[in-house]
Amino acid sequence: MVSPSKLSRSTYWFIGAALLILSVDSAVVLTMKEEPFLAYAILFDFMLVIPLLYWLLVIRRTGRKLKAVLPLPVLGGLAAWFILPSSMKGAVWQTIWPIELLVLTAEAAIIFYEVRLIVRVVKRFRQIRRTEANTGEAIRVAVQEVLGSGKLASVLVHDASMIYYLLFSWGARKRMLLQTEEDSYSFTYHKETNQVLMAAFATKIIIMESVVVHLLLAMWSPLAAWIVTFSEIWLLMLLWADTRAAVLQPIRMDGKGIRLRYGMRLQGDLQWSDISSIDWSKTGYELDKAELKRSAGPMLGTPNVKLELHREKRVEGFLFLPKQTRIIYLKVDEPQKLVDQARAYAAQ
Template sequence: MTGVKKRPAALFIALIGIIILFDLTLARSQLFVEDMELLSIAIALDFVIVIPLLLYFIHVRRQRKNMIAVAPFALLGFLALLLILPSPAHHLLQLVALVIIPFELAYVVYIGYKASRIFRSYKANLMQLHYPVAALRKSMTDEIGSNRWTALLIHELTMLYYAFFSWRKKQAVAPHTAAFSYHKESNWLIIVLFACKLLVLEGVLFHIVLAQWSHLVAWLFTIGNVYLILLLIADFRAMVLNPIAVSKHTIKLQYGLQMSCEPKLENIESISTIKFEKLTNEQLKTSLAPLATEANVLLTLKEPIVATALFGSQKSVRHIYLFLDQPQHFVTECQQHMQVDQR
């Protein structure tokens, strides 16, 4: 099955590789110099029409998306033409721009329409689900579908929300649930502060050094450092605002930005406090555990569930390791609900 799923991507990469290699060779040949106008238009058609259409028919259409979804790739193709075609041929690209601009404007309108629908859906889902991340995830998957790119986009929007817009928000706790914090007694705040300080000092030093070689690389490195700082801050804010919640039938687990899932109590095989030991590579394949924090609770499930980890990646897990400020109280609460369910 895995091989079958990868074939469309491999086919697309192979086809565009052949097209780009052929066009690059043609743009640097004597034939191009002799008939620049005609061949410039032919190469432009490859980059702004043929390649986006190949992407649509080989990949996008399988996901039942509108053809307008490939409009950004036409713009990328146009920008690539500015690098590929020699300067004397650039005046011909004005004709290509006249074709692309209406499609790009239509794409902007389409994105605006989708964004407004997602925002309205988010407000309605937040009233029902009480958790911003859960509400955003449901709204976006309902509107644009569920795939790895949607999951990554949700992760990035969630990070921005907790890094910039969460400072006056209160804890997200649904009614009739018992909430358990996991940020007060851990060393995660110390790690975050130390890592941010290191990233700032290291960022300044390395930016100066790298700028001697390449300003572009220096700024890319600095942007990467800023992103990591925002990710660490957002993760800790998400921890503060999203305690683990135990209800009659489920555990709502939004552990910062590091992991998210909702195991059913009826699916829990065992739950207990533990003294954490380093997991083996084999154990890591079916487990989730907090970063740089020694877990003190282990949930073992009867059947694996799909959990969301950093950057929206999904993983089938059967063992969930957690750190909680009151581990024994959490275990007792879960066991009481489990006993009620078994009656």
């Protein structure tokens, strides 16, 4: 949730204007209950004026597209229904249905556009798949080439990768191992941490906990109980997708640089010219909150490798959301071997 101190001035202006319109309309309803034009005036405010103000003062300044306000006229009509007297509530439904039809038409156009994007992604994926044995990597490249590298594209890549590793990657190990080039090295990061065993143990705890929580919440709200249960299911899916990705995608290193594919937790591509130093610690690096905030890392476990960059570089963390950082921490099975090989490549 955004704290009040982080709200922009234009957002405060919108909140103030919306509250003023709501107050005036509510006062008018109390004093002019039987005026026939009253319902249409209030609907005009709620379905057009307030959404327009929201677009001008909030949405437009963030760079988001106009489709972000398409549901607001319908929501405004429903809000107007609550403050109108019962004798005028019928006017709401007479006014909403043509606007709702317009919204549905706009949404159909958006869906058509999104379907076209999906078709382009699939076509590009098939092209990349001919030369890239790693299906997860092919998905990643195809989505980013078609949709770009923004936050929405990153989340879509994350979800598509999660589904792939969870459901469709079980025959991929042999094919991906055959892909390893002679002049490249790979380094695992799931063995010393017993990630498969830990995932199985966490699954047992989550299932037991979700059953108890579901039964308790169901006595208060069945909807809340199912929301929490589906959240637990999504967490289990992410847990096993991350475990599968960790097995299939070791950290790779060649003469060009390092390709970081750290499960579903950390993604990045570094050239040797990007790296200023690389070190390892036998006891691991203990990170405080400040260091965690300014660096990127595997999230779980105590890291034993530290990479410092010459300048900030984009990497992708949780949900593949982009982050600019100069420090990257890793937890690998053979830290000394990785550091020695990296230094040998960097010295070439």
